[in-house]
Amino acid sequence: MSWAAPGTCGEFVQGRLDGIDYLINSPIDRFSTATVRSARRPGIRAANPDRHSKVAQLLTMMGAPEAECDGMEIELNSDLPAGKGMASSTADLVAAMGAAMHHLGTTALVPDVCRSLIAIEPSDCTHIPGVAHVGHLCGRVFRCFLPPSGLRVLILDCGGSVDTVAFxxxxxxxxYARHEREVRDALSLASRGLVTGDVQQLADAATMSARLSQQILPKPPFEEVERLARSAGALGVNCAHSGSVLGILYRPGEVKPSLLSELIIRELGDAVSIVGDHAFISGGIYVRRH
Incomplete structure (x- = not known):
């Protein structure tokens, strides 16, 4: 048995209002997974060694003192590239936490997990069921929504990597201060789209937020990606505000992802690479039985 936590394609929207940095996360069907077992050699095994200390720190904060020496062996595997803005670190931490807490027979409240994650690093808080509007630097949960139905994303990598902590x-x-009205409008429109199930409103909000992000962490292919997305019948684009990926948001049946991928590769060449085509899903910790 293993535990899985989803990554994201950046965020639907991100900004700062009333002195609080916020985002609305965008969980996708691409995961980090963790398996925990009693072991003769307790510790954390992960493809990314940088995760070791963070996982141990989180488990200690969640009530597992000296987690690495508590008889557990935690094996972490991830399908999420690091440094791209796809919540790979958060997913690793959440998956490991779910596996370890099950092994220890303990549970935790969502707000406590949020605060613990954010004490370690900025977090998309994808352990929260649904799609979450959170203060990703303070751990506050503002609102939770059902994930958007009938919306997919073709994820493009613009190259390079970004250290979220050093953003x-x-x-x-x-x-955000200069464009407070747009920041408020994007948040309001995204919230309304998620509440009503209007994915066009959600995509419009995401595109608005991604355009603002161009003034902070510009992605050179952005304007051309947006133009090509519109020409192909997609709804809009979103981005990793502290990463290197862009997402083309579309309704299945209205856009063929294979043709869209061909268009992007033909028009943009090696300016971008295709990461994958994914559905938006609920956040949370998923149990996988082998």
Whole structure:
């Protein structure tokens, strides 16, 4: 048995209002998984060694003192590329936490998990069921929504990697302050789209937020990607506000992802690479029985 936590395609929207940095996350069907077992050699095994100390720190904060020496062997595997804005670190932490807490027979409240995750690093909080509007630097949960139905995303990588911790927040805050009205409008439109199930409103909000992000962490192919997406019948684009990916948002049946991928590759060449085509899903911790 293993536990899985979803990554994201960036965020639907992100900004800063009333002194609080916020985002609406965008969980997708691409995961980090963790398996835990009693072991002769307790510890954390992960493809990314940087995760070891963070996982141990989180487990200790969640009530598992000296987690690495508590008789557990935790094996982490991820299908999420690091440094791209796809919540790979959050997914690793959440999957490991779910597996370890089951092994220890303990549970935790969502707000406590949020605060613990954010004490380690900024977090998309994808352990929250549904789609969540959160303060990703303070751990506050503002609202939860059902995931959008009938919406998929073709994920493009613009190259390079971004350290979320080193992200230039001072620059971001200045941009959000200058464009407070757009920040409020994007949040309001995204919330309304999620409540009513209007994926066009959600895509419009995501595109608005992604355009603002161009003033903070520009992605050179953005304008051309948006143009090609519209020409192919897609609804809009979203981005990783502190990462390198862009997402083309579309309704299945209205756009063929294979043709869209061919168009992007033909028109943009090696300016982008195709990461994958994914559905938006509910956040949370998924149990997988082998």
């Amino acid at each position: 230039d927040r001072a620059r971001a805050h200045k941009v």
